[in-house]
Amino acid sequence: MNDLDPNAYVEDRSPGTGRLRPRAAFTTDLPTIALDGDWRFRLAAGLDDLTEDFATPHFDDTGWDLLAVPSCWQMTGLPGEPRYGAPAYTNIRYPFPVDPPRVPRRNPTGEYRRAFDVPAGFPSASAVLRFEGVDSAFAVWLNGIRLGDGKGSRLTTEFDVAAQLRPGRNVLAVRVHQWSSGSYLEDQDMWWLSGIFRSVSVVIRGVEDFFVRAAYDHTTGRGTLAVDVTAPDRVSLSVPELGIVAADPAGPYVVEGVEPWSDENPRLYAGELVSEAGERVPLRIGFRTVAVVDGVLTVNGRPISLRGVNRHEWHPLTGRTLTEDTMLADVLLMKQHNINAVRTSHYPPDRRFLDLCDEHGLWVFCEGDLETHGFEPGGWRRNPSDDPDWREAYLDRAARLVERDKNHPSVIVWSLGNESGTGANLAAAADWIRRRDDTRLIHYEGDWASCAYVDLYSRMYIGVDELAAVGRGQEAPTADPADDAHRRALPAVLCEYGHAMGNGPGGLTDYQLVIEAHPRLAGGFIWEWIDHGILRSTDEDDARSFYAYGGDFGEEVHDGNFVADGLLFPDRTPSPGLVEFKKVIEPVRISIDPAHRRISVRNLHHVRDTGYLDFRWTMEDGGESVGSGALSVPATAPGATTEVEWPADVRAALDSARKNRSGHEVWLTVSAVLAADETWAGAGHEIAWGQAQVAPATAPQPFTPLPAVARDGYLALGAARFDARSGALLQFGDLEVAGPLLDIWRAPIDNDVRGSGGPLADRWRAAGLHRMRHEILGVEPDGSGLTVTARLAPAGASFGLGVVYRWTGCDEPDTGLARLRLETAVTPDGPWTVPLPRLGIAMSLPGTDAEVEWFGPGPGEAYRDSRAAARVGRYRSTVSAMQTPYVRPQENGNRHRVRRARITTADRTLLITGDPVIDLTVRPWSTAALTAADHQHDLVRDGRIHLHLDHAHHGLGSAACGPGPLAPDVLAAVPAVFSVEFSTGR
Numbered sequence: 001m002n003d004l005d006p007n008a009y010v011e012d013r014s015p016g017t018g019r020l021r022p023r024a025a026f027t028t029d030l031p032t033i034a035l036d037g038d039w040r041f042r043l044a045a046g047l048d049d050l051t052e053d054f055a056t057p058h059f060d061d062t063g064w065d066l067l068a069v070p071s072c073w074q075m076t077g078l079p080g081e082p083r084y085g086a087p088a089y090t091n092i093r094y095p096f097p098v099d100p101p102r103v104p105r106r107n108p109t110g111e112y113r114r115a116f117d118v119p120a121g122f123p124s125a126s127a128v129l130r131f132e133g134v135d136s137a138f139a140v141w142l143n144g145i146r147l148g149d150g151k152g153s154r155l156t157t158e159f160d161v162a163a164q165l166r167p168g169r170n171v172l173a174v175r176v177h178q179w180s181s182g183s184y185l186e187d188q189d190m191w192w193l194s195g196i197f198r199s200v201s202v203v204i205r206g207v208e209d210f211f212v213r214a215a216y217d218h219t220t221g222r223g224t225l226a227v228d229v230t231a232p233d234r235v236s237l238s239v240p241e242l243g244i245v246a247a248d249p250a251g252p253y254v255v256e257g258v259e260p261w262s263d264e265n266p267r268l269y270a271g272e273l274v275s276e277a278g279e280r281v282p283l284r285i286g287f288r289t290v291a292v293v294d295g296v297l298t299v300n301g302r303p304i305s306l307r308g309v310n311r312h313e314w315h316p317l318t319g320r321t322l323t324e325d326t327m328l329a330d331v332l333l334m335k336q337h338n339i340n341a342v343r344t345s346h347y348p349p350d351r352r353f354l355d356l357c358d359e360h361g362l363w364v365f366c367e368g369d370l371e372t373h374g375f376e377p378g379g380w381r382r383n384p385s386d387d388p389d390w391r392e393a394y395l396d397r398a399a400r401l402v403e404r405d406k407n408h409p410s411v412i413v414w415s416l417g418n419e420s421g422t423g424a425n426l427a428a429a430a431d432w433i434r435r436r437d438d439t440r441l442i443h444y445e446g447d448w449a450s451c452a453y454v455d456l457y458s459r460m461y462i463g464v465d466e467l468a469a470v471g472r473g474q475e476a477p478t479a480d481p482a483d484d485a486h487r488r489a490l491p492a493v494l495c496e497y498g499h500a501m502g503n504g505p506g507g508l509t510d511y512q513l514v515i516e517a518h519p520r521l522a523g524g525f526i527w528e529w530i531d532h533g534i535l536r537s538t539d540e541d542d543a544r545s546f547y548a549y550g551g552d553f554g555e556e557v558h559d560g561n562f563v564a565d566g567l568l569f570p571d572r573t574p575s576p577g578l579v580e581f582k583k584v585i586e587p588v589r590i591s592i593d594p595a596h597r598r599i600s601v602r603n604l605h606h607v608r609d610t611g612y613l614d615f616r617w618t619m620e621d622g623g624e625s626v627g628s629g630a631l632s633v634p635a636t637a638p639g640a641t642t643e644v645e646w647p648a649d650v651r652a653a654l655d656s657a658r659k660n661r662s663g664h665e666v667w668l669t670v671s672a673v674l675a676a677d678e679t680w681a682g683a684g685h686e687i688a689w690g691q692a693q694v695a696p697a698t699a700p701q702p703f704t705p706l707p708a709v710a711r712d713g714y715l716a717l718g719a720a721r722f723d724a725r726s727g728a729l730l731q732f733g734d735l736e737v738a739g740p741l742l743d744i745w746r747a748p749i750d751n752d753v754r755g756s757g758g759p760l761a762d763r764w765r766a767a768g769l770h771r772m773r774h775e776i777l778g779v780e781p782d783g784s785g786l787t788v789t790a791r792l793a794p795a796g797a798s799f800g801l802g803v804v805y806r807w808t809g810c811d812e813p814d815t816g817l818a819r820l821r822l823e824t825a826v827t828p829d830g831p832w833t834v835p836l837p838r839l840g841i842a843m844s845l846p847g848t849d850a851e852v853e854w855f856g857p858g859p860g861e862a863y864r865d866s867r868a869a870a871r872v873g874r875y876r877s878t879v880s881a882m883q884t885p886y887v888r889p890q891e892n893g894n895r896h897r898v899r900r901a902r903i904t905t906a907d908r909t910l911l912i913t914g915d916p917v918i919d920l921t922v923r924p925w926s927t928a929a930l931t932a933a934d935h936q937h938d939l940v941r942d943g944r945i946h947l948h949l950d951h952a953h954h955g956l957g958s959a960a961c962g963p964g965p966l967a968p969d970v971l972a973a974v975p976a977v978f979s980v981e982f983s984t985g986r
Ligand code: GAL
Pocket: 091, 188, 189, 346, 418, 419, 460, 496, 499, 527, 562, 565, 961
């Protein structure tokens, strides 16, 4: 690097040159020139391949490609072949040698050119050229004059263009480098993508900047408003609703009886700044005061509980370039799933996202564009966070974060960044922020031991026991008692937990119970909102598309599908994890007490009473509705619980169901739905529900066992036919069947495949659980059935599972049903050192798809530690629809605690009854095929319907990043007996 090198800015640590000071993002009625659209583009291989005179206005670029601005250039050409470079994914590691601030000379560099017209009369004398996001470093020329350069990919950069902009044709040239010194500060766990990925415009500078301070005093109900304006001329403030008209913005104005802003009631007051020159700047003012009171996080005088998610910006075809519709979709999906908070991991989002948070109501932890995690593997040696040479870059990033987003009431906390170790530059950034904005708190997880520069004690991925200790203020002490005392006085937050990779997370209910039990715990944010899968297709007509992850673009180093760990699938379809989270965090808890015929409603809202909800009840007898209606529940204040007696119609429905004696379980469900439209969902949208069994099922029909008899080389047991030597069921009625046999393998889920302390799936494979052999030891027909004894064990192992299958059959002449019962008794022997993946029986039927109807919890999949969202009812689906398309295929689709199911293939029906319950998974491919698949399009129907009837599964946990299942959800190899009944017939 030297001063004469025109490209020295790429590697120097300077955050940029020639830029204007950072300021708030706002709209005004002054004219603007939007520069989004097609630009001329050329991708240079590196600094040795630049186009010499590309910045000169007359340069002939007609032979260059056209590229959309904004876009990430590596995403061009998808879902087919990427046209410029390719996306690359790493989590912690830098994809180049760690030698700060140097980056590879083979540094893909996009050369962008755009000619545009400035209309006559455009006030060029105060024109500013604005870039809202360029990854990772860039230099800019307007009409051949170099304006400066910038870094800080997710931050706004502005240049004064008063001297260069002219009426008529102007030519803008921008050189964007994939790698720069800035890349060392931008090691977030995500795809490496480059380019001008957010909007570019020319705007007019009138009102320069302003800072709205709108506080709320909960003791008096007063609001205080003061707007600090920087402008070349006098500016007045109007907020007509508050009686403020053409007033001095500085105020302060004390407003009696103001309605405060909150996630639940995002009250915005419309205002306006009007300059002497006539410029109008609309304001949306939300009054709120954030404070720590006695170690508790409060807003407007009341504790808040964050039910949040970490959100990266992602779209499977455009990467980190999002339309406003996509941002809105995220906000609405969050609100519709009871989410009330978002951490903008790990950079400031497109500014429009924060407008939507203000409008619809989400608490925001707005995070700086900073992560240096790739220094950790080197023991944090040369970490920029503690190197004075990087101080200016840190302060620059902090200032640009705060200045741009300081006027959003939704933003209650500034987060310095993520996983950047500790050091003086972080402390300096925190100091700067504290001086600039005393209305918000400061967060940074990496400082959790000393909490020297933060206002919140933040942790990620700790288990529930440790969380409970934190809640009690009893987390493990550090070496410094003063640090401990300071930290223990702070509210605590889980900035990341519940790693939503693949099937999971399990255990969310356990976390929520602990969070709600301790005022110190301000809640947390699930990791993360959306899978960053990239849509690819394997053929021209896109018939077989799939979501790509790390390694799918031939990256030299990558972290596989760790990039797909969200609550939404890449196309924004909610995953079962999101449905579970919605239930776990519901802000209203409904419980039903059948013994005392009462319903209780507990309101966990921050400020809202339950008056905005309608309550409804339904009673179902074996899944058939036997009554429903409205339930009147008095409006319940936040924090309060109301109990109501079952009204007469509910009691009458139960009494008549009882009289009716269907023999089925009777369930009462009460749900709370929106009484009227909200901005984020329509009337009728469900917020919360509770359910209870109000009458049990009667005992099953008596069973008169038939003898097993040898016939034509087979063993016959009623309508069932078994192989005489192996005891295998071959035929039941006119249904051809293979199996059932004891089965313990599951296609490892991501939480099995990864995990600190050695992934469980490795231990399973080392033990041989994926290659268990089934050895028949005896087949004994008798006068009341058939006993088959066997042992399941892998080659080379001295442990195994003894199994006794006891078959009994009976025919019911009255109903025409043939019934067949299987009791499976499992006895482990030898040294078992691993939990079982699952314990059940597996069988298959001919068919490529089938209708499935069941009574039990549903409609979605559920597992022992992720089952809050499943409610008992009667459901109908198909085998195809019951597959959950996790980006990397893995065990999925289990219906938990099914009472009975009916599987109907093209021409046959099989009924399955649990004794009393059985877990049911149905698939058009085998577990072996599911285990082998890397992507969804690898899965091919094999002409069989595979049924898994499980006694139990190992829990899901969150071990891909965090703890495994809690002890009660571990499936130990212990003796077990479980039964299931099959029937077929009319
Ligand atoms: C955290 C990190 C996130 C993400 C997550 C794992 O340590 O802050 O960015 O990498 O782990 O998915």
